[in-house]
Amino acid sequence: MLTLKSLQIKGFRSLVDISLPFKNLNILIGKNNAGKSNVLLATKLLLEASARDVAENDFYRNELEQAESIELVGEFIIPLEYLDLCEAKHKPKIQNCIRDNVLTVRRVITKVDGKPKVSPLELRQPENGEYSTPTGIDAAFKQFLPEVIFIEAFKDPSEESKAKSTAVLGKILKQIVEQVSDKINDDVMVAISEAEKKFNRITREGKEFDERPDELKRVESRIKSHIQDIFSGSDVRLKFNLPNVSDLISTATVELKDRGPWTPPDGKGQGFQRVLYVALLQTLADELRDETAAVNRPFILLYEEPEAFLHPALQREVGNIIESISKTNQVVIASHSPLLVTPSRMDSTIILRQELPPNPHKTNLFIPDDNFVEPDDDKQLISLLKLNNSSEFLFADFVLVVEGVSDRYLLESCWHMTREKIGKKFESISIIESGSKDVVPLWIEYLKRMKFPTKGIVDLDFLWNGSGRVLKIEEVGKFCEKFWRLADEANLCEMSDDGKPSLKKGRKDDAFALVVGENCDKELGEWGKRITDELLKRDIWVLSQGEIENYFGLKLTSKGKYVAVGQRIRKGEIEIPNELQALLTWLFA
Known part of the structure; x- marks a missing residue:
């Protein structure tokens, strides 16, 4: 090829x-x-x-x-x-x-x-x-x-649908019909040869035959007579150049009908014309798939x-x-x-x-890593590329991966009010929700290999439920061991079906208090700070107040009100907490 x-x-x-x-x-x-x-x-x-x-x-x-x-x-x-x-x-x-x-x-x-x-x-x-x-x-x-077939987005459709070989429609039709030209060539050439006899004198085996109609012979005779009146001894004859198969193919066009008369493509709307291109391209794909190994x-x-x-x-x-x-x-x-x-x-x-201002007006390219997904993680890539995610990050300057919908909505509201203040008026951020803290670091890795500048945000519970999959440092083991021991002593946890401890429903804020705040365990807090710093180096920000809702006074019974809070943030009625302002600035560091 x-x-x-x-x-x-x-x-x-x-x-x-x-x-x-x-x-x-x-x-x-x-x-x-x-x-x-x-x-x-x-x-x-x-x-x-x-x-x-x-x-x-x-x-x-x-x-x-x-x-x-x-x-x-x-x-x-x-x-x-x-x-x-x-x-x-x-x-x-x-x-x-x-x-x-x-x-x-x-x-x-x-x-x-x-x-x-x-x-x-x-x-x-x-x-x-x-x-x-x-x-x-x-x-x-x-x-x-x-040969170039260029289908432009805003090309004049009346030009592109003309029956000429240089128009897009003509080029596509030519490619399609050429796939079957060999099958019709012999029959068409026989017909053209018969037509040739009706237009021109034919020479065969050194002899000239004239099977033209009398009317055509008469016209030629009159032209000849008038020429010889001026230039005696001269001669003239009519010559018609009949098309061959390739000439006929170049004139191919289509007509369309949709609850009305047959019309050229430019008589239909843009949507109909685009569907026509789809149908033609599908036909071309079918013909190419069926063609022989001939080199064209x-x-x-x-x-x-x-x-x-x-x-x-x-x-x-x-x-x-x-x-x-x-x-x-x-x-x-x-x-x-x-x-x-x-x-x-x-x-x-x-x-x-x-490149963004104030850099020169120029385009850069980024090629995704061909081998950035392990076979076992294909399902996570499919999830990442689902419509509601990819429609955002594929066209963004920066990507922020969060856990859930409330994280996304509240941070989008904060970004709306913060971007100009921190000098990022022209940049666009795509905030995508992974649905799980376990997925956040995986998506960060994928997106970075796809050449998207990416960082992530996780809740505080990532320290004891996720950090060990990202960090291989001694503090993680010590932290998790002591955390679950203190949580058990405070009756905050229970054993899951898989034999691992998990927090009881509604006790997450109490668990946060073991790690941060005035009454936290000092040693646990120090280890947590070290883990947080190491995660930051890997572009993962741990929310120090536990969850995004805690920054806006939303408790367990009022978490569903994040939409109303987001609207008030956009109206300037709620001040954006310092940590979240620092977080949004950190994205561009």
Whole structure:
């Protein structure tokens, strides 16, 4: 399979100097304005570009500098059989540029008199590292490089649905119909050959035959007569160029009907048109799956916001279709939909983030660790990537993992009132609830390996019920042993079915008092402080007052009122405790 292995982009919009490793399937995710569309467009410009595709504001610039050129360098994995698609005279020259099945291609865009100038594609010469076009023209190797199918989010649908080979609809239909062209080619060529006899003189075995209708012969005769009146001895004949199968395929289009007359796609709404793209892509995936091993020019599908105008179930279906297409042709999508980012697709994900003010306007990329999940922990990853979590953290600057819904709601309210005060007006925090203190450190580890800046918050009971899975220090064992002994003496605990001690219902605040406060056990308090400090080094904050509700006077019988408290925090009616302000500042430390 011929694929784009990597793409280096310099000086294009927010892509100052960035190198992207590509796979068969590539999912670009990030907030608005993170640079996802820029990557798609840069990929297109590498393979297909003209001066009208580039504007002056496409050159990177900030308050201090502006790029004078755009450089796009792509490394393509080229199985040698694809070279058969180019002319024989060019094949040796191209083959000399390939090392270990990798061909490096470059396009440079400069400014001339203030206007963009697009240079032809160049190939890297392995001997000296220089770039040139050994075939004289870049069209010689464009014959086997991927054709671009670029479905943009906000492209004029009336343009994209036109029956022409350069429009998206035309390109997709061409790819679909080409899969069956061999099956219809012979019959169609016989029909065209018969039609040829009705339009042109036919020469067979050195003899000329004229089976044209008399009316056509008469028209030709009159033209000939008028010409010979002026240029005696001259001759003229009509010649009609009939299409071949590929010409007919390039005219393919579709019409749609929905409780009304048949119309072109641009006569329907955006939602209907997007569903049409889905249907066409599904058909293409089916045809590619059924095709033989014939070597054809590949394509690269660039799809911007494939989820647009589609309900969640159809978004999931689009994800499956795109993944299926990527088994035979490369796919790069830019998405805001967490429904497309499944556990099995995490290693196909590229996270894009734009640097925050006051840093220069530029895009950075982050690649999730391919091996960041142990097989036994797959269920935790699935839980992490469920919609209500991933829709938040996939597009955030920072992630905070908490235990429950009250933690999330109250901390979101505090952040709403605190962000500008602590100088973090532009940053976004995603607060996600894990449902259990046991899961908090695991999710922190996962998210960090996925390149998300992540920290976590746990209740005080994590010291005796969870810290031992994170820390391997002597104090944890001493702390837990003494805590449970004191809890037993105070009749705060009971034995669980698994033979381990657990707190009795409603006695958690009494247990907290053993560790913190004026009447706590001093030795237990010191050990707890040491454990808390060590957890902090691992980006886990332990709430010193026990639980988030305790900071706002919510007791066991009033914990359910956290929503009302959160609303009052947002109105400025409740002051945010110092520890929680310090916690929110710590997130960015």
